[in-house]
Amino acid sequence: MNGSAESVPGTDSAEERVLAVLRRTTLEIVPEVEPALFTPDRTLSDLGCNSIDRAEIVTLAMEELGIAVPVHEFHQGMDLGTLAAIMRKQL
Amino acid sequence: MSGPVADGRAVVVTGLGVLGAVAADPGDLSVALRAGRCALTAPAPPADADRPGVSWPAFTAELASEDVPKRALDALPGLPEDLRTAARRTALRAPAPVCAAVVAALQAWLEAGLDRTAPPPERIGVVVAGNNLTERVTEDGRTRAERNPVYLPARYALHHQDTDHVATLSRVLGVRGEGCTVGGASASGNLALAHGARMLAAGAADVCLVVGAMTPLSQLQTRGYLTLGAMAPAHGAPVRPPAPFDAGHRGFHPGQAAACMVLETVASARLRGARSLAGLVGAAVVLDGNHLADPSVDGEVRAMEGALAQAGVSASDVGWVSTHGTGSPLGDRTEADALRKVFGTGDDGPWVNATKSLTGHCLSAAGVVEAVAAVVQLRGGFVHPDPGRREPVDASLRFTGDEPRRARGGFVLSNGFGFGGINSAVVLAHPQV
Numbered sequence: 001m002n003g004s005a006e007s008v009p010g011t012d013s014a015e016e017r018v019l020a021v022l023r024r025t026t027l028e029i030v031p032e033v034e035p036a037l038f039t040p041d042r043t044l045s046d047l048g049c050n051s052i053d054r055a056e057i058v059t060l061a062m063e064e065l066g067i068a069v070p071v072h073e074f075h076q077g078m079d080l081g082t083l084a085a086i087m088r089k090q091l
Numbered sequence: 092m093s094g095p096v097a098d099g100r101a102v103v104v105t106g107l108g109v110l111g112a113v114a115a116d117p118g119d120l121s122v123a124l125r126a127g128r129c130a131l132t133a134p135a136p137p138a139d140a141d142r143p144g145v146s147w148p149a150f151t152a153e154l155a156s157e158d159v160p161k162r163a164l165d166a167l168p169g170l171p172e173d174l175r176t177a178a179r180r181t182a183l184r185a186p187a188p189v190c191a192a193v194v195a196a197l198q199a200w201l202e203a204g205l206d207r208t209a210p211p212p213e214r215i216g217v218v219v220a221g222n223n224l225t226e227r228v229t230e231d232g233r234t235r236a237e238r239n240p241v242y243l244p245a246r247y248a249l250h251h252q253d254t255d256h257v258a259t260l261s262r263v264l265g266v267r268g269e270g271c272t273v274g275g276a277s278a279s280g281n282l283a284l285a286h287g288a289r290m291l292a293a294g295a296a297d298v299c300l301v302v303g304a305m306t307p308l309s310q311l312q313t314r315g316y317l318t319l320g321a322m323a324p325a326h327g328a329p330v331r332p333p334a335p336f337d338a339g340h341r342g343f344h345p346g347q348a349a350a351c352m353v354l355e356t357v358a359s360a361r362l363r364g365a366r367s368l369a370g371l372v373g374a375a376v377v378l379d380g381n382h383l384a385d386p387s388v389d390g391e392v393r394a395m396e397g398a399l400a401q402a403g404v405s406a407s408d409v410g411w412v413s414t415h416g417t418g419s420p421l422g423d424r425t426e427a428d429a430l431r432k433v434f435g436t437g438d439d440g441p442w443v444n445a446t447k448s449l450t451g452h453c454l455s456a457a458g459v460v461e462a463v464a465a466v467v468q469l470r471g472g473f474v475h476p477d478p479g480r481r482e483p484v485d486a487s488l489r490f491t492g493d494e495p496r497r498a499r500g501g502f503v504l505s506n507g508f509g510f511g512g513i514n515s516a517v518v519l520a521h522p523q524v
Contacts, residue, residue: 031183053184055245063235063242071241 014091018065018084025060029053040081051076058083067091099358102288103367103522105298106203107463108195110163111305111348112152113450116198121467125495127476129449131332131344136325146317149328152346152451153307160190160349167197171206178263186228186250188305189259191349192219196260196302199351205264205298208363212267216296219256219304220283221455222274226309256304268296272304276509277415278376279303280350280458281517285374287354297359303459305349313345319384321419334479335416335445336423336490343417346451350459352466369466370520372502373402379512386422386508391429394514395504399433402502402518406434409441409518410498411474413465413505416445417452426506427485436487442498444491448477458507462517465503469521474498500524 023038026047033047044054062068067090074086107117112130114120122128130152139145154160164178174197182193196217200206209215228250236243249255257270269290275282280303287299308316316322323332323342333339360367375397379390399406412434414426434440446461447453453460468474473495483490501521508514 029184032180052246052249059242059245063238068239068241 015084015088018061018087018091019080021061021064022057022080022084025057025064029056029060038080040084041079043077043079045077061087065091099356100292100294101357102291102354102371103357103360104352104369104371104466104519105355105360105365105367106199106205106351106353107368107466108198108202108351109348109460109463110160110191110194111350111450111453111460112154112346113348115163117202117463117467120464121471123449124464124467124475125471125473127449127478127493127495129332129478130346131451133325133328146314146324146326148313148317148345149323149325150332150344150451152344154187154347157187160187160194163194164190167194169201170197174206174263181259181262184246185255185259188224188307188349189256191305192256192260192302192351193263195349195351196264196300199300199353200264203353203355204363204365205353210297210359212265214268214297215266216269216287216290216299217257217260217266217302218270218283218287218290218299219253219260219272219302220279220459221272221304221306222253222276222279224253224256224304224306224455225251226312227307230309230311256302260300260302264300266300275376275513275515276511277417277452277454277457278507278509278513278515279455280460280462281374281505281507281515282376282458284352284354284371284458284462284517285376285515288371288374291354291356297356299354301352301354301459303348303350303453303456305347305456306454307347308345321384323418332479333418334448334477335414335418336427336484337480338482338484340418340420340423340484342419343447343452346447346453348450348453348456348460350456350463352459352462367522369469369522371517372520373398373400373404373518374515375401376513376515379514381512384510385512386425387512388425388428388432390512390514391426391506391508392432394516395429395433395506398504398516398518402520404502404518408500409434409502409504410500411442411444411503413461413503414443414445415506415508416447418447422508423484426508427488430488431485440489442474442491442496443488444474444477446475448479449475458505458515461505461507462519465505465519469501469503469519472497
């Protein structure tokens with residue numbers, strides 16, 4: 001997976017919405033992230049986010065989407081596409 | 092602070108910073124003080140203003156918007172690239188008051204030339220003035236967590252600590268010496284100055300940044316001050332805010348500002364070739380043995396006389412007094428009585444003004460804001476006016492009115508009194524005295 005958030009094989013519109021929310025919250029929490037680097041194959045760590053940034057981004061995204069994913073479903077090193085897919089299931 | 096003897100560990104001020112409703116930096120503060128530019132305005136009534144029992148402040152001096160500190164950080168002139176990167180990376184994630192503290196500290200850091208030449212980071216300390224600084228963080232967090240606990244912002248456990256200020260400042264500036272918050276309610280600013288000066292006098296550091304933390308009040312804190320009658324309520328308010336010590340005073344008006352004063356030993360300043368802006372020559376803190384909001388003449392007199400004694404300065408050497416002066420009728424009357432006891436009632440007594448007439452009451456930060464304002468006035472050779480004082484509560488004290496005054500002598504005494512009988516005073520000196 002190396003396409004943009006708008007055209008990733010195997011993603012549906014709901015998952016694209018999740019990715020868009022993740023992208024927006026990432027840029028809100030970590031303003032220095034280069035927006036073009038936000039692609040489903042990258043991890044938040046790849047973008048320079050530390051563990052607290054990552055928790056903040058996921059929390060904010062869940063709030064915006066109105067979902068609650070159990071904390072144990074998240075794992076370190078998940079790429080953004082996988083993260084979006086897990087959140088998508090709760091929609 | 093070792094009296095009049097200018098030994099190497101005597102304490103001088105080498106940098107100033109301020110960001111708040113009253114001014115965007117120390118130069119702007121100088122203009123505001125000289126002109127008597129008042130930052131207080133009447134806030135819009137809350138949505139439920141018609142509900143019986145609802146009350147809100149008569150006047151406030153608040154930042155124009157939440158993002159003022161972030162925009163000020165981006166616009167800060169002369170910031171070296173590495174500092175700008177560290178500051179953006181850290182402070183843009185921080186709550187607005189912490190970001191404001193970073194901006195004020197960076198202003199002072201640059202003025203002191205610490206970006207060019209500084210002692211080792213292990214010899215630099217930071218003291219943040221204030222306690223209960225984060226109720227707003229908690230109030231916002233609770234609102235979000237009430238929908239679902241999972242929505243509590245992930246940084247809550249970090250951001251709700253008062254020491255988030257200390258940690259963030261140390262990260263941005265690379266400070267690795269001693270650091271802490273110092274709490275003393277509305278006397279916090281002077282307490283932090285006293286603590287910082289002692290850190291230097293004891294040899295624990297060569298430079299200490301003393302930072303007054305901006306205090307955006309939570310709804311509960313605002314209501315609490317209104318309930319006690321300490322804060323002036325909107326109901327029955329006059330069109331313009333009465334100044335402290337005016338017969339129309341009816342409580343304090345909350346203000347928002349962060350401020351920073353770089354304290355440094357004379358030896359360190361000399362070694363770096365840093366300019367001394369003023370001397371911090373005396374500080375005293377005394378308790379009343381009282382846990383209420385009930386000020387005492389005795390405690391205030393002891394604080395003022397203690398600071399003067401430590402400075403080796405007599406009351407007649409003091410050119411003006413920067414009062415605690417909040418506009419609380421009981422507080423103003425008590426301080427006026429204490430001033431008469433210390434300075435007498437002669438025509439040649441010191442000028443008396445109240446910076447809160449322009450800034451609002453900056454609470455935890457007030458003492459640092461007012462010390463920064465005092466150094467600005469000492470250097471500018473003026474005592475700022477207090478517009479809004481039509482009828483002084485005490486005719487025997489020399490209050491400033493609508494015009495700035497010229498102070499004689501090179502010493503200013505700055506008072507700070509807190510709930511629970513915490514009395515403090517500091518003495519600042521012009522560098523040429």
